């Protein structure tokens with residue numbers, strides 16, 4: 001299920017922190033993923049991950065992370081979750097993501113995590129420590145309100161209901177945790193019923209933010225994988241996708257504008273943030289609040 005590889009470097013600088021949860025650095029301890037999401041962009045050929053369903057574990061990750069964090073001239077938020085799920089099935093035994101979080105705490109860096117793994121709950125203790133000095137943002141990806149649908153499109157990931165429960169538990173522990181509602185798939189998860197259902201559930205769960213995308217991305221590699229899955233699980237839908245999207249990279253759902261309006265209206269009514277700027281500000285504000293209460297001002 002996994003193989004070890006050696007890494008030369010782990011932490012890279014990002015180009016636009018304001019565009020993605022304030023992440024100033026990126027870190028990927030794992031490559032490849034066993035969750036099997038039918039739309040996974042990380043399968044794209046441009047990333048050169050051979051046999052994506054086998055997890056490549058950077059065996060020397062913690063040594064390199066420690067060295068790289070120690071040598072940084074300034075601290076910042078380190079994002080993880082781009083090329084694999086940092087809470088994939090290997091993490092339970094290997095605990096490399098947990099080890100990296102301990103290092104981020106030691107060197108006073110913040111963290112931004114994107115995951116579908118409910119194992120993130122295990123690390124509440126360290127996330128809480130990091131929250132005391134730096135921004136922490138956890139993004140739980142949930143794209144289907146209905147568990148039966150999530151089982152079909154994200155077959156090996158925890159069910160949507162379990163992810164919502166993890167979100168609840170993290171927020172109750174004071175960890176800033178919201179939802180990534182992306183991608184939305186034409187004729188599968190783009191209905192008003194699904195979007196309303198996700199927002200309703202998020203509201204019940206006291207979620208502070210939802211960040212959406214009204215469509216998906218397709219490139220060589222992930223396009224073929226999606227189409228193979230559409231043929232198996234949604235017979236006939238591939239033709240509609242091909243006619244609608246051709247070889248486009250950005251593939252918005254046909255009703256993107258009206259769905260976005262619906263989404264914004266409902267989030268506004270529920271007091272849920274959805275703009276990237278306000279989401280980042282929310283994470284920064286929490287640190288300020290904690291520090292203010294610590295000093296008793």
Ligand code: SF4
Nearest residue numbers: 033035036037040084
């Ligand atoms: S969890 Fe993320 S990396 Fe893993 S298969 Fe799903 S989309 Fe891809």
